[in-house]
Each structure stands twice: as structure tokens, then as C-alpha cells.
Amino acid sequence: MRRLPIIAVAGLALAMAGCDNMANQPKRLPFQLPYGAEANWPALPPAGIVANDEPFGPPPPPPVTIALLARGQQRYDIYCSPCHNRVGDGNGMIVQRGFPRPPSYFSANLIKASNQHYYDVITHGHGVMYPYAVRVAPPDRWAIITYIRALQASENARLAEVPPAQRSLLQ
Amino acid sequence: MAIFGPRANLWMNTALVSVVVLFLGALLSIWVVPVMGYNTQERYAPEQPVPFSHRHHVTGLGLDCRYCHMTVETGQYAGMPPTETCMTCHSQIWTHAGVLEPVRQSFAENISLRWNWVYRLPDYVYFDHSIHIAKGVGCTECHVSIGDEALTRKTTTLYMSWCLDCHRNPAPHLRPLDQVFNPSWKRTANTPSGTALMTAYHIHPETLSDCGVCHR
Incomplete structure (x- = not known):
């Protein structure tokens, strides 16, 4: 029985070896390279690679609702307003800091342009505008287009067309 | 031989002071050290490839x-953000800024910034x-x-x-x-x-x- 303490200490030492650092578990996390990896992730997936849950082709335009318009306004203010400005005249903060000025949405060309044209420009970019496919999901692109159409309609609206209850907000 | 040597007083004083110091040290290490900024890393800004503001x-x-x-x-x-997001503006603005060189390199080589x-x-x-x-x-x-x-x-x-x-x-x-x-x-x-x-x-x-x- 003299050896009991020795066995106990040896057993405890063995058990302690199981106490690894739970704060760093051997699992793969987003934005983390595997341990010991040398190469870095590519910044964008190679051309032709699609996510396995990516739908085929663009979704059809959804029906226009007030919720779609609100979503469009929110997304427009996040992703488009830095250049196109919140009112759509193309004089956003980034343009004021030296970015080439985009055309106003109220120009005759852009009022005539089809919804598909706007969709394609958001997806693939146009001129110095980069693609927004990564940043704006397909349903949100339609929402943004709806909001841009609302901005265009508001440009020449008269006070008489505003519901009486809302008029005091504008005066 | 006497029970108390000439340095007995010194040993006793040292022991008493040590007890107090160790006790205070234990208190500090339990309650003060963990909330010091050095340990919590509050206000600590790690070095980054680009000094993004x-x-x-x-x-x-x-x-x-x-x-x-x-x-x-x-x-x-x-x-x-992917480097594409940075380059959305910085392909036109601050195109020659030295601090943005890692961004341009990342974009050119399609390798993420780390x-x-x-x-x-x-x-x-x-x-x-x-x-x-x-x-x-x-x-x-x-x-x-x-x-x-x-x-x-x-x-x-x-x-x-x-x-x-x-x-x-x-x-x-x-x-x-x-x-x-x-x-x-x-x-x-x-x-x-x-x-x-x-x-x-x-x-x-x-x-x-x-x-x-x-x-x-």
C-alpha cells in the first residue's frame, strides 16, 4: 500500500494531460486559416465557381409592396448613397471627395432605362462602378430598383399629390 | 548556545513583513491584475496590414x-470585406497612397488581406x-x-x-x-x-x- 500515493500522483498527472486549452479548439472557423497553413484564402472565388446553394439565374422581380420599398430604401442608403447620394442626384459624399460623378437618376436616359438595365449594373458594375453582386443579394437588387423608381417619381411630384396628412412633413 | 542568536530579531521581522507582503500580493493577483488593461487588452490596437480608420x-x-x-x-x-469592397472607392481615390499598397497588391494577386x-x-x-x-x-x-x-x-x-x-x-x-x-x-x-x-x-x-x- 506504500505505492498508493505514487499511483495516485501518476494518475492525476495523466488526467492533467487531458486538460488542453478549450479556448483554442481544433475546429475550422470562418476567417481563420487552418493551423500551420501557409497559403492564404483567395480574395474572391475563381471565375466560374458558384456556391452550392446559389440559385440558377436571377430571381423574377417580386411584386411591388410597401415592405419591398422600405427594404429598397434601407439597402439603397447603405450601398448606393455614398456615391449616388440619398436623393439620387449623383453627388454623394464619395463623389464630393473626388470619385467621378455618376449620372443622375433623373436624367432622361436613366428614366427610360429598363429595370433589367439597373439589375445588370448592380450585378456587374458599369464604368468605374464596381460589381455589387457580392454585397447586394439578388432580391435586394429588385428592392433597390423599386426604390430608385420611387426616387425618380418623387423628383417631379407636386405637393398636391401628397396625401393631406403627410403634407406638413414637407413644408 | 543561546536560544536566540544575535539575528533572531531580524529573522522574525522579515518573516512578519513577508507574511503581509505575500498576503497583499495574493489580493492584488486575484482582484487587481485580472482587470488591469495590460491583461484585458482594453484600448489595445493590434498592428494591421493597413492602418484602417x-x-x-x-x-x-x-x-x-x-x-x-x-x-x-x-x-x-x-x-x-473582400478587397473588392476597398477597391470600389480606392480604384479612383488615393490611388497612389503608400499605406494602401497592401490593398492594391491583394487585389492584383487575388489574395485576401490578413x-x-x-x-x-x-x-x-x-x-x-x-x-x-x-x-x-x-x-x-x-x-x-x-x-x-x-x-x-x-x-x-x-x-x-x-x-x-x-x-x-x-x-x-x-x-x-x-x-x-x-x-x-x-x-x-x-x-x-x-x-x-x-x-x-x-x-x-x-x-x-x-x-x-x-x-x-
């Missing part, structure tokens, strides 16, 4: 948080950004002064006690959903009360500090 981009230019942190509303992680973690959580914590956003917890509730930081720094301890402060009493930290991303939001007289917002968002603090909320 939230003050310039958020407070100065008025960019929305989501312009770059795209998955904050839908995912566990807020998301770091930023250093500022807010690092242990792997046994399953924090999720999206649920906090959906329940009206504004970015600056945790990333206190982020909109005004010239270099991104850690502004909280990230201790579990800090998480629990809010999980036990969420009401004062809630805001209307349209103000969640406003970095300079302040509660005004017209803001719905925290309790009202808690009811509206279906937040139940009695289950919010259960272990399984954050640990799996």
Missing part, C-alpha cells in the same frame, strides 16, 4: 457599418452578431467608440461578467431597430423605454443567462 470612413464619410460588414445581420460573424483579430473570443463561446442586431442591440453597445477610432482597438474586457451585465439586464442597452447602426445614437425623451423595447422584441431576461445561450 473607422473615424475617417464612418464619422467622416458617413458609410454604414453594413457597407463593409455585410453579414452582420444574417450571420454569426460581422464579416470582413487582418489581426481585435475582438477575439474563446472557442467555447458561440457569440452571434445577427441575433443582437435583430433584438435592437446597437453596434456601439459593445464596440463603444468604433465610429470615432482612428485605429480599431478593443474597447471592452470581453469577460463573461461583462456579457452577463447586459444579459441579466438588457433593457438599458436596447434601441429602436432603425438606430442600431447609428454610431452616435443617444437615448432621447422620445425613445421608447428599454422595457417597452424588451417587450416588443420578445426578450426574456430570465432565460438569457442560461449556460446554453452562449456555450454549447
Whole structure:
């Protein structure tokens, strides 16, 4: 029985070896390279690679609702307003800091342009505008287009067309 | 030989002083050292490949948080922008700035920039950004002064006690959903009360500090 303490200490030492650092578990996390990896992730997936849950082709335009318009306004203010400005005249903060000025949405060309044209420009970019496919999901692109159409309609609206209850907000 | 040698007094005094010093040292190491900035890394800004300034981009230019942190509303992680997002503006502005050279190189070679973690959580914590956003917890509730930081720094301890402060009493930290991303939001007289917002968002603090909320 003299050896009991020795066995106990040896057993405890063995058990302690199981106490690894739970704060760093051997699992793969987003934005983390595997341990010991040398190469870095590519910044964008190679051309032709699609996510396995990516739908085929663009979704059809959804029906226009007030919720779609609100979503469009929110997304427009996040992703488009830095250049196109919140009112759509193309004089956003980034343009004021030296970015080439985009055309106003109220120009005759852009009022005539089809919804598909706007969709394609958001997806693939146009001129110095980069693609927004990564940043704006397909349903949100339609929402943004709806909001841009609302901005265009508001440009020449008269006070008489505003519901009486809302008029005091504008005066 | 005498019981007490000539240095007996010295030994005794040393022993008494040592006991006091060790006791105070133990108190310090338990209660003071863990909350010192050196250990919590509060106000610590790790070195980054590019000295990105939230003050310039958020407070100065008025960019929305989501312009770059795209998955904050839908995912566990807020998301770091691909280099394409940086180059959206910097292909035209500051095109020859030396500090942006790593960005241009990353874009040309299609290799991600490697930023250093500022807010690092242990792997046994399953924090999720999206649920906090959906329940009206504004970015600056945790990333206190982020909109005004010239270099991104850690502004909280990230201790579990800090998480629990809010999980036990969420009401004062809630805001209307349209103000969640406003970095300079302040509660005004017209803001719905925290309790009202808690009811509206279906937040139940009695289950919010259960272990399984954050640990799996």
C-alpha cells in the first residue's frame, strides 16, 4: 500500500494531460486559416465557381409592396448613397471627395432605362462602378430598383399629390 | 548556545513583513491584475496590414457599418470585406497612397488581406452578431467608440461578467431597430423605454443567462 500515493500522483498527472486549452479548439472557423497553413484564402472565388446553394439565374422581380420599398430604401442608403447620394442626384459624399460623378437618376436616359438595365449594373458594375453582386443579394437588387423608381417619381411630384396628412412633413 | 542568536530579531521581522507582503500580493493577483488593461487588452490596437480608420470612413464619410460588414445581420460573424469592397472607392481615390499598397497588391494577386483579430473570443463561446442586431442591440453597445477610432482597438474586457451585465439586464442597452447602426445614437425623451423595447422584441431576461445561450 506504500505505492498508493505514487499511483495516485501518476494518475492525476495523466488526467492533467487531458486538460488542453478549450479556448483554442481544433475546429475550422470562418476567417481563420487552418493551423500551420501557409497559403492564404483567395480574395474572391475563381471565375466560374458558384456556391452550392446559389440559385440558377436571377430571381423574377417580386411584386411591388410597401415592405419591398422600405427594404429598397434601407439597402439603397447603405450601398448606393455614398456615391449616388440619398436623393439620387449623383453627388454623394464619395463623389464630393473626388470619385467621378455618376449620372443622375433623373436624367432622361436613366428614366427610360429598363429595370433589367439597373439589375445588370448592380450585378456587374458599369464604368468605374464596381460589381455589387457580392454585397447586394439578388432580391435586394429588385428592392433597390423599386426604390430608385420611387426616387425618380418623387423628383417631379407636386405637393398636391401628397396625401393631406403627410403634407406638413414637407413644408 | 543561546536560544536566540544575535539575528533572531531580524529573522522574525522579515518573516512578519513577508507574511503581509505575500498576503497583499495574493489580493492584488486575484482582484487587481485580472482587470488591469495590460491583461484585458482594453484600448489595445493590434498592428494591421493597413492602418484602417473607422473615424475617417464612418464619422467622416458617413458609410454604414453594413457597407463593409455585410453579414452582420444574417450571420454569426460581422464579416470582413473582400478587397473588392476597398477597391470600389480606392480604384479612383488615393490611388497612389503608400499605406494602401497592401490593398492594391491583394487585389492584383487575388489574395485576401490578413487582418489581426481585435475582438477575439474563446472557442467555447458561440457569440452571434445577427441575433443582437435583430433584438435592437446597437453596434456601439459593445464596440463603444468604433465610429470615432482612428485605429480599431478593443474597447471592452470581453469577460463573461461583462456579457452577463447586459444579459441579466438588457433593457438599458436596447434601441429602436432603425438606430442600431447609428454610431452616435443617444437615448432621447422620445425613445421608447428599454422595457417597452424588451417587450416588443420578445426578450426574456430570465432565460438569457442560461449556460446554453452562449456555450454549447
